[in-house]
Amino acid sequence: MKTIFIKNKRIKAAVLSLVAATCMVAARLPQQSTLPPGDPDNGGLTTPDGFETVVVADSTGQARHIVVNENGDIYIKLRYYGKGERGGTVALRDTNKDGKADIIKNFGQYKDEGGLANGVTIHNGYLYFSSTLVVYRSKLIPGQLLPDEKVEVVLRDDHEHGDHWHITKPMAFDNKGNMYVPFGAPSDACQDMVNSPGGQPGSPGLNPCPDLEKHGGVWKFSADKLNQTQKDGSLFATGLRSIVGLRWNSDDESLYAVVHGRDNLHRLFPDLFSSWQSAVLPAEEFVKLKQGSNIGWPYYYYDQMKGKKMLNPEYGGDGKKEGEGSKYQNPLIGFPGHWAPNDLLFYKGDQFPERYKHGAFIAFHGSTNRAPYPQAGYFVAFVPFKNGAPAGPWEVFADGFAGVDPIINVSDAKFRPMGLAEGLDGSLYITDSRQGKLWRIMFKGNKKSFGPAQLAAMEKHKQLAHIRTPDEVKDNLDAETKLAGQRVYNTYCTPCHQRNGLGDGSRFPPLVNSEWVTNDKRRLIEVVTKGLEGPIEVLGKPYNDLMPKHDFIKPAEMAQLLTFVRQNFGHMPDRITEDDIKRVTKKQ
The missing domain is CATH 1.10.760.10 (Cytochrome c-like domain)
Structure with missing residues (x-):
């Protein structure tokens, strides 16, 4: 090989700059040859043809949300425990690049605000993670798996409430130094939780709803200011009962959320709502939030079959009355009730076929309260996106987590998809909240030929019992109950x-x-x-x-x-x- 010596400094600088830029781009472009092989059984999942899945880890603990660092290190927030410690976080590293984590370490001990934790993300060189009541952060150290042992409190929920409130603290960050955090509400529709805990049949909702003053919405805070409480922030959007999945989309500089709808329509109002209506209603809402958005809780819910906001029975509704529902913001998509959308991810990578770029993945954790009908959800969906709105019907992207169909009891499901993250190479990571399994989905097929045939095969999954709308008579599991x-x-x-x-x-x-x-x-x-x-x-x-x-x-x-x-x-x-x-x- 002939060596060329460059004497002109300007030309040399330009060449070196070009080489450096080329190397940087090459490092970021997904190379199929550098991707690890998928597991022979595809990790137990069904995905469109051309995709392969490798199980990164089998049992991290009750895994919730996940984030992947630029060097490939993975951080997972655990719901309860990390090696016996309440509310831990787990870090994973794959040192030999075979797709399997060979270093798994737990960290993060905070005894004051334990269970039901969810959020974890990386922002400005810090790992942000949360318990139910506190958002923390620790400095990430280049080359080191675990972050700095110094833990700083960014936000503390200083309200008095029990753990039954929907107060989990996922976080989203914009590019202007702001952090967005939801403060969920406790009840189905703002019932009196002091004198009638949990709501009694026929109990009215409080009007006006006092919970909306400090709950049932998303608040905006400084991303870097420490020791904040809610009074340091400002209300960004309201009328949101419970949010676990929250994301900032850099494509249109907007905040998005997937919202858990209310429960107990039949239990609380058996004369107005059948058990079938209670199983499929109200919708789980996929919403785009802006300053001042009002989604309607607790006064209204969204009926995905009618395509309208309906008046809640606690405020005089009967499943037919619309009231002033048209005044409230409708969702981008209303998914069937109780699917439990627990994470949301906008895909930015180049590894997957072009149709997935800018689209939204949604992890449906799965219902618990659809009885006497089978439970539903337990899969990962995809929503094509263009110009800040869905560009087509939602699709089944990954299925097979539960391992059974129909799912009669939650415990029948082998796994429950929970958190979503994208690696720098464009791989999609999915956590499981039951055993702590972690999957990595990669595309190995021909991107040019990927299209209708692969999608049609996944479309058939919509007819499975854990996804389709149940038949009111044939799918009623209590039809033969005698006792x-x-x-x-x-x-x-x-x-x-x-x-x-x-x-x-x-x-x-x-x-x-x-x-x-x-x-x-x-x-x-x-x-x-x-x-x-x-x-x-x-x-x-x-x-x-x-x-x-x-x-x-x-x-x-x-x-x-x-x-x-x-x-x-x-x-x-x-x-x-x-x-x-x-x-x-x-x-x-």
């Missing part, structure tokens, strides 16, 4: 504890072999009739949520219900009688 106690249980208890009594694996505890079921009958009756709030332990695991009181259930039905629970989940041969119920409730 009176089981019918009562399926109506009021399955949304949290599931048909098999195993709970949802995180928020709601199991009933099977639980000491709360098998021990003192009096305590079981009191819990159901009076409700329960605050930290408890069930089978050695901590829980901290709200068990609403069910004193509206008639003593005879309550006796049937608790007898079914004791016999079916606790293997207790004795019965709970109507007199047992009356003796306990008279003393309350």
